[in-house]
Amino acid sequence: MGSLDSPRERENGNGGCRSPGDPKVGEGGMIVVESExxxxxxxSMLPLEVGTRVMCRWRDSKYHPVKVIERRKMPSSGPNDYEYYVHYTEFNRRxxxxxxxxxxxxxSVETVVDEKVEDKVTSLKMTRHQKRKIDETHVEGHEELDAASLREHEEFTKVKNIATIELGRYEIETWYFSPFPPEYNDCVKLYFCEFCLNFMKRKEQLQRHMRKCDLKHPPGDEIYRCGTLSMFEVDGKKNKVYGQNLCYLAKLFLDHKTLYYDxxxxxxxxxxxxxxxxCHMVGYFSKEKHSEESYNLACxxxxxxxxxxxxGKFLIAFSYELSKKEGKVGTPERPLSDLGLLSYRGYWTRVLLDILKKHKANISIKxxxxxTAIKAEDILATLQSLELIQYRKGQHVICADPKVxxxxxxxxxxxxxxxxxxxLIWTPYKEQG
Incomplete structure (x- = not known):
């Protein structure tokens, strides 16, 4: 995980590394003894309540503002032996x-507890069916999460259940909650087979599995090979378990990704x-077999x-090459993750600028x-963000000076x-009768 951007350092007189129980260091290096x-x-503050805002020392040894999301009792016997799950309020939930x-x-404690936090927790004691419905938000209608669904989603997924995974030669810290089956609730670390994506609780289980697993690449058809890069098309209907495992894995790194049971x-x-x-997986995108909304990428x-x-941009470019083969324009399903949106903006910008330069901007949006197979609305939004669009006589006109x-x-x-x-060796999907 990378370092935080523009971190705020807490000045405590000794580089921001004072533990709460340590004596304070005053001016001139004098020790300040705390009164009774x-x-x-x-x-009296302990244990801290859920909702408390306080400064927390991160792994860079600097202090950052956090909000306490959850707490849990440690095995030791002391009355204040709690761990706290915190959200760094300046940064993403990952x-x-x-x-x-x-x-x-x-x-630095500012707020003991958020308003109505207890009422919110009580109202969100959900049945398993309700929790499943949250995970399936926008599967059918593909609408963006509304405010109520977003709050419900964040409450249910507020604490990461898996801290790290092992996948191939990498141990990876996870970013978000993923709704693994209940029997994995007590696992801090999961071990994935990098080829079939089956996951296990213990390293020994993975080692035994690897001796039996005969896959050396994703199950499916290889549709692209260039140098050391390869792309496989996996049909979720033919390889259901692999598709579900891939969704479990992806949810660990995508905040609002829907877990597709179907x-x-x-x-x-x-x-x-x-x-x-x-063939070692580096990333993926999913695509609906039939999309009425012209989505050429789901996740x-x-x-x-x-x-x-x-x-990331290679995967995006690949999705548009498939759209070109289909003879359609495409657009990604919303909402996009923060990193996904950055990748798309970068891709759209580069592709459109290259074409405008070659055609000296003498070209229409259509x-x-x-x-490019990029949807007109996405083109318009990108060019507007670059201030390359003007509205003249009832229509949008591209205005681009070569220097600009x-x-x-x-x-x-x-x-x-x-x-x-x-x-690329690929033909558009057709449902077999």
Whole structure:
């Protein structure tokens, strides 16, 4: 996990590393002894209530504002032996984690408990059926989560249930909750077979499994091979268990991804790096077999060890190459994750700028859509964000000075990995009778 951006350091006189029980260091290095009243005040705060806001020492040894999301009693016998699950309020939920009391600066406590937090917790004691419905939000209608559903989703998924996974040669810290079957609730770490994606509780189970598993690549058809990169198309109906396992795995790294119990309706495109040991998954995207809304991508994920290598934009580009083969325009299903949105904006920007430069901006939005398979609304939004669109006489007109295009192209950076269409062997999906 990368370092936090622009972290705020808590000034405690000794580099921000004072534990709550340590004596304070005053000006000139003098030790300030706490009074009995101060000690009693500290004791009266404990255990901290859910909703408390306080400063917390992160792994970079700097203090950051957090909100207590949950707490749990430690096995030891002391009355204040609790761990706290905290959300770093400056940053994304993927950094949420369990911390010990000594990481918290009790002098910085701002709010003892959020309003109505107890009522909210009580109202969200859900049945298993209700919890399943949350996981299936927007499967049928594909609508964005409304405010109530979002709150319900965040309450149910507020605490990560799996801290780390082992996948191939990588141990990966997870980012979000994933609704694994109940028998895995007590597992801090899960072990995945990197080829069939079956998951196990113990390393020995994985080792035994690997001696029997004869897969060396995702189950499905290889539709692309270029150098060491390979893409496999996996039909969720033919490979249901693999599709479900892939969804469990992906949810650990996607906040609002729906867990699709009915994977029959989807095709999964799994990107792999290949070597003499097999084809190792680096990321994937899923696609509905039939989409009335012109969605050419449902979910997209590049696994953390392979991020910042251009694979996200490669997956996006691949989805549009499939749309071109189908003779359709496409757009990703919303809502996009924060990282997914960044990848799409980068891809749209680069593709459109390249074409505008070649055509000296003498091209219409419809022509751009026909050439790229990008939906007209996405093209319009991208060009508007780059201030390359003007509205004249009732229609949108592309206005791009070559110097402006060059400046935007430079800011967009290099194109990265490209899809060699000559290596794509694929025909659009047709339901077999």
């Amino acid at each position: 009243a101060m000690k009693k005040r500290r004791a 950094l949420d984690e369990w911390v010990k009391l000594e990481q918290l600066d009790l002098d 994977v029959d309706l989807f095709l999964f495109y799994v990107l792999c790096e290949c070597d003499d040991r097999g 997209i994920l590049t696994l953390p060890p392979y991020q910042r290598k251009g694979y 022509e751009l859509s026909d050439m 295009l060059d400046r935007h192209l430079k800011a967009a950076g290099r194109g990265g990995l490209e899809v060699d269409v000559s290596k």
